[in-house]
Amino acid sequence: MAKKERLIVVGGVAAGMSAAAKARRVNPDMEIIVYEKSGYISYGACGFPYYIKGDVADMEALLARTPAQMAEQGVMAHTRHEVQAIDAGRRVAAVYDYATGRKRFEPWDKLILAAGASIGRPSIPGINLNGIFSLRTVEDALTIRRWLEEMQPRHGVIVGGGYIGLEMAEALAAHGVAVTIVDAADQLMSSLDVEIAALIQAELEAEGVEIRLGEMVQSFIGERLVTDITQRVTALVMGQGGSRGGLDNRFRVREVVTDKQSYPADVVIFGVGSRPNVALAQQAGVKLGQTWAVAVDARQRTNVPNIWAAGAVAEAFHLVLGEPIYFPLAQVASKQGRVAAVNAAGGRASFAGTVGTAVVKTFDLAVAQTGLSEKAARAKGWTVDCLMIEATSRAHYMPGHAPIHLKLVFDKNTQRVLGAQMIGKDGVAQRINVIAAALQAEWTIRDLAGLDLAYAPPFAPVWDPILVAANVANKE
Amino acid sequence: MAKKERLIVVGGVAAGMSAAAKARRVNPDMEIIVYEKSGYISYGACGFPYYIKGDVADMEALLARTPAQMAEQGVMAHTRHEVQAIDAGRRVAAVYDYATGRKRFEPWDKLILAAGASIGRPSIPGINLNGIFSLRTVEDALTIRRWLEEMQPRHGVIVGGGYIGLEMAEALAAHGVAVTIVDAADQLMSSLDVEIAALIQAELEAEGVEIRLGEMVQSFIGERLVTDITQRVTALVMGQGGSRGGLDNRFRVREVVTDKQSYPADVVIFGVGSRPNVALAQQAGVKLGQTWAVAVDARQRTNVPNIWAAGAVAEAFHLVLGEPIYFPLAQVASKQGRVAAVNAAGGRASFAGTVGTAVVKTFDLAVAQTGLSEKAARAKGWTVDCLMIEATSRAHYMPGHAPIHLKLVFDKNTQRVLGAQMIGKDGVAQRINVIAAALQAEWTIRDLAGLDLAYAPPFAPVWDPILVAANVANKE
Numbered sequence: 001m002a003k004k005e006r007l008i009v010v011g012g013v014a015a016g017m018s019a020a021a022k023a024r025r026v027n028p029d030m031e032i033i034v035y036e037k038s039g040y041i042s043y044g045a046c047g048f049p050y051y052i053k054g055d056v057a058d059m060e061a062l063l064a065r066t067p068a069q070m071a072e073q074g075v076m077a078h079t080r081h082e083v084q085a086i087d088a089g090r091r092v093a094a095v096y097d098y099a100t101g102r103k104r105f106e107p108w109d110k111l112i113l114a115a116g117a118s119i120g121r122p123s124i125p126g127i128n129l130n131g132i133f134s135l136r137t138v139e140d141a142l143t144i145r146r147w148l149e150e151m152q153p154r155h156g157v158i159v160g161g162g163y164i165g166l167e168m169a170e171a172l173a174a175h176g177v178a179v180t181i182v183d184a185a186d187q188l189m190s191s192l193d194v195e196i197a198a199l200i201q202a203e204l205e206a207e208g209v210e211i212r213l214g215e216m217v218q219s220f221i222g223e224r225l226v227t228d229i230t231q232r233v234t235a236l237v238m239g240q241g242g243s244r245g246g247l248d249n250r251f252r253v254r255e256v257v258t259d260k261q262s263y264p265a266d267v268v269i270f271g272v273g274s275r276p277n278v279a280l281a282q283q284a285g286v287k288l289g290q291t292w293a294v295a296v297d298a299r300q301r302t303n304v305p306n307i308w309a310a311g312a313v314a315e316a317f318h319l320v321l322g323e324p325i326y327f328p329l330a331q332v333a334s335k336q337g338r339v340a341a342v343n344a345a346g347g348r349a350s351f352a353g354t355v356g357t358a359v360v361k362t363f364d365l366a367v368a369q370t371g372l373s374e375k376a377a378r379a380k381g382w383t384v385d386c387l388m389i390e391a392t393s394r395a396h397y398m399p400g401h402a403p404i405h406l407k408l409v410f411d412k413n414t415q416r417v418l419g420a421q422m423i424g425k426d427g428v429a430q431r432i433n434v435i436a437a438a439l440q441a442e443w444t445i446r447d448l449a450g451l452d453l454a455y456a457p458p459f460a461p462v463w464d465p466i467l468v469a470a471n472v473a474n475k476e
Numbered sequence: 477m478a479k480k481e482r483l484i485v486v487g488g489v490a491a492g493m494s495a496a497a498k499a500r501r502v503n504p505d506m507e508i509i510v511y512e513k514s515g516y517i518s519y520g521a522c523g524f525p526y527y528i529k530g531d532v533a534d535m536e537a538l539l540a541r542t543p544a545q546m547a548e549q550g551v552m553a554h555t556r557h558e559v560q561a562i563d564a565g566r567r568v569a570a571v572y573d574y575a576t577g578r579k580r581f582e583p584w585d586k587l588i589l590a591a592g593a594s595i596g597r598p599s600i601p602g603i604n605l606n607g608i609f610s611l612r613t614v615e616d617a618l619t620i621r622r623w624l625e626e627m628q629p630r631h632g633v634i635v636g637g638g639y640i641g642l643e644m645a646e647a648l649a650a651h652g653v654a655v656t657i658v659d660a661a662d663q664l665m666s667s668l669d670v671e672i673a674a675l676i677q678a679e680l681e682a683e684g685v686e687i688r689l690g691e692m693v694q695s696f697i698g699e700r701l702v703t704d705i706t707q708r709v710t711a712l713v714m715g716q717g718g719s720r721g722g723l724d725n726r727f728r729v730r731e732v733v734t735d736k737q738s739y740p741a742d743v744v745i746f747g748v749g750s751r752p753n754v755a756l757a758q759q760a761g762v763k764l765g766q767t768w769a770v771a772v773d774a775r776q777r778t779n780v781p782n783i784w785a786a787g788a789v790a791e792a793f794h795l796v797l798g799e800p801i802y803f804p805l806a807q808v809a810s811k812q813g814r815v816a817a818v819n820a821a822g823g824r825a826s827f828a829g830t831v832g833t834a835v836v837k838t839f840d841l842a843v844a845q846t847g848l849s850e851k852a853a854r855a856k857g858w859t860v861d862c863l864m865i866e867a868t869s870r871a872h873y874m875p876g877h878a879p880i881h882l883k884l885v886f887d888k889n890t891q892r893v894l895g896a897q898m899i900g901k902d903g904v905a906q907r908i909n910v911i912a913a914a915l916q917a918e919w920t921i922r923d924l925a926g927l928d929l930a931y932a933p934p935f936a937p938v939w940d941p942i943l944v945a946a947n948v949a950n951k952e
Binding site for chain 2: 014044046047050055056061062319329330331332334338342349352353354355356357358359360361366368370395396397398399427429430431432433434436437438440441443447449450451452453454455456457458459460462463464476
């Protein structure tokens with residue numbers, strides 16, 4: 001019997017596990033090995049804010065598959081194993097086992113890079129104090145929730161007003177923490193236009209969150225840990241290994257100092273600076289794209305034969321822009337992982353691309369976008385027209401209806417729909433998908449106005465907000 | 477100054493009022509007159525079940541615009557006026573005024589038929605007993621709610637398991653009525669495939685609704701009205717005029733007799749047999765289509781010059797079937813009314829057509845469809861493939877997630893998406909719209925699988941039910 005072909009998957013979360021499971025189904029004969037640096041595989045990282053908040057009681061609910069379950073399917077998944085180097089010519093990977101402290105060399109025939117992203121910690125004085133967290137891994141989520149429950153912090157500062165910042169504001173507030181979001185930019189959610197960001201800000205402020213824009217964090221001030229409780233939590237924090245190596249064991253954060261003022265804080269969440277983990281790719285000779293993530297084609301191939309890349313380590317092709325972007329979201333990672341797997345396992349598949357569709361919840365508000373914002377379109381040289389409407393999510397007389405603000409961006413010359421942003425407390429997340437479909441179909445605003453959308457008073461008004469916007473855009 | 481051009485709109489509800497308001501905006505110089513047979517204009521008929529249930533406290537909330545408000549905009553809207561005849565050659569309409577009992581002749585230059593539909597009452601013994609209602613007009617809705625509140629019926633029979641039947645089952649149950657739905661067909665909701673209909677039936681039965689399929693109502697048995705309360709309600713019923721003319725004043729319904737058995741009933745809702753009000757059109761020489769509703773082109777023109785038609789009196793072009801259907805829903809009526817108005821007022825507009833998108837709520841369940849059912853596609857000679865999946869509306873670990881059953885129908889040869897049916901308690905109504913867009917874009921199941929849909933745990937799973945279905949369809 002011939003030696004089995006071996007696939008190594010670097011990274012065992014969204015893209016990696018999607019890839020491993022798919023490769024198994026496509027090719028039952030392949031040997032499939034996953035190496036994951038953290039202690040867990042196949043976890044729903046997007047659920048962490050809800051675990052921390054308490055909507056999700058147990059972390060187990062976020063762990064889709066264990067290594068034992070993967071083994072039953074014939075996928076060997078090794079946690080706390082880091083692929084530290086790849087020899088693409090000889091097809092060998094150097095794998096470090098955190099449990100044993102040993103390095104070994106594993107041959108491979110095909111390799112999928114799915115190493116994800118990390119949150120970079122800037123070199124700010126006090127950055128390693130206890131109580132300052134970022135949120136990427138299961139270990140991070142466990143530690144933050146335990147810190148909240150055991151330390152009962154009163155003041156929290158979130159650095160960065162992006163997705164994680166907005167979600168964590170809700171989570172911290174649920175624990176009775178008075179939250180301040182500090183961001184160096186002049187608006188929240190930099191991917192959105194300023195008038196939508198202003199609506200988010202107003203809602204957060206109505207929920208009691210303090211928003212400080214245009215401020216740079218310059219240092220963190222700590223205080224000595226004194227109580228037994230603190231020591232217990234500290235022990236927990238220290239027990240998480242690798243990624244928190246620089247932690248200062250004896251001090252915890254007390255104050256966040258910006259270039260303008262300082263804020264009391266007994267918990268800090270670092271929600272900025274998500275960066276693809278490309279060091280391994282670069283070492284292996286895999287080329288990066290203009291966004292500094294791994295460049296891939298539609299089949300998720302890198303420039304190196306037999307190496308594919310998928311998920312937050314890689315770029316994704318933006319169908320409206322017509323160029324690759326860095327868009328490290330789980331739904332893209334899962335799709336790319338499957339595509340990489342099919343190709344690595346001997347089949348043929350292509351990633352259809354993204355139009356940048358995303359949604360985030362903060363308190364009761366849903367914030368969604370697809371395609372280009374006005375500023376992004378203008379920055380790319382488009383001659384755009386746009387409008388913003390306010391309409392109701394359901395028939396105005398029905399319980400549960402809420403206003404939706406919808407901004408539509410379209411090409412002034414061709415009338416092609418370029419993007420939309422939507423915000424509201426009801427019926428936003430699914431509605432954005434209709435416009436995502438319109439973008440993928442390359443529709444004009446006239447096509448959009450012709451949409452045959454479902455109507456019933458408990459779910460939508462007779463003129464859906466999308467149709468209202470399209471009619472206004474068409475000057476009809 | 478030249479004499480103003482005059483537009484007469486026959487019917488003042490969805491299509492009619494949409495037309496009148498739009499014509500006013502397009503052409504400020506036109507004289508615009510609306511004649512409405514009932515006592516109210518511009519009402520949200522789709523909201524009646526929620527008024528009857530009590531979700532909507534006051535009927536005023538369903539009345540979007542009064543004749544006085546229309547007058548301020550320069551539209552003369554006359555209620556309790558019926559256009560009884562049209563002379564298309566001389567352009568004169570015979571108008572009967574119910575208040576004065578007088579008929580007059582009104583000249584017109586342009587005319588829009590928006591007379592809507594009626595529920596036909598079959599010639600069944602006892603059909604005119606008190607307590608037997610259909611639901612089309614404000615008067616019907618007021619009477620039914622009052623009957624429920626004052627008579628406190630214990631047993632209700634709904635004849636017909638379509639949209640109105642499902643909605644009214646919820647409304648009656650909210651008043652403590654034990655509900656039985658009787659339908660001559662062998663499934664509820666004949667526009668759906670049987671396996672989806674079976675899921676609706678199971679949910680209704682779980683809510684305590686008795687479902688009797690394959691039974692024909694043959695007669696109604698009454699009893700003499702005895703109490704003061706009954707007399708008050710009877711007086712109310714009699715006060716509503718025209719449409720209830722045959723009402724028997726002294727008896728109320730007690731029992732519904734079918735070809736198989738009989739059911740106690742102190743309230744009966746007739747929810748079958750919605751038919752376009754085409755008598756006037758036929759008298760005027762306006763041609764009907766194959767569905768027996770008024771035939772119109774994309775500009776809502778009839779065969780008679782200067783007469784347009786819109787809404788439930790007319791057909792609508794089905795984009796997937798490639799032929800006209802009868803699809804008397806408010807969202808189509810509103811769009812067609814606008815199109816008719818633009819053209820009648822001297823502009824140029826076209827109706828984009830329908831793909832048959834619809835949603836209905838019954839108890840906590842949403843039932844949605846777009847495009848063709850499997851049986852409809854097969855009946856038209858399509859070689860179809862289809863599948864049904866069950867998936868979750870949100871991340872499986874989030875509060876509020878619920879299963880969604882999604883049936884996807886596609887062309888076996890071309891892989892083109894032909895239709896979808898969706899049922900569930902969360903996230904159904906907006907999701908169907910994404911597939912509606914896919915139908916309008918003439919997508920294949922592969923295109924559907926490439927959709928870039930928003931993901932966040934509180935709103936959707938990382939693999940949206942639509943993508944799950946598309947992946948299964950693509951055998952991926």
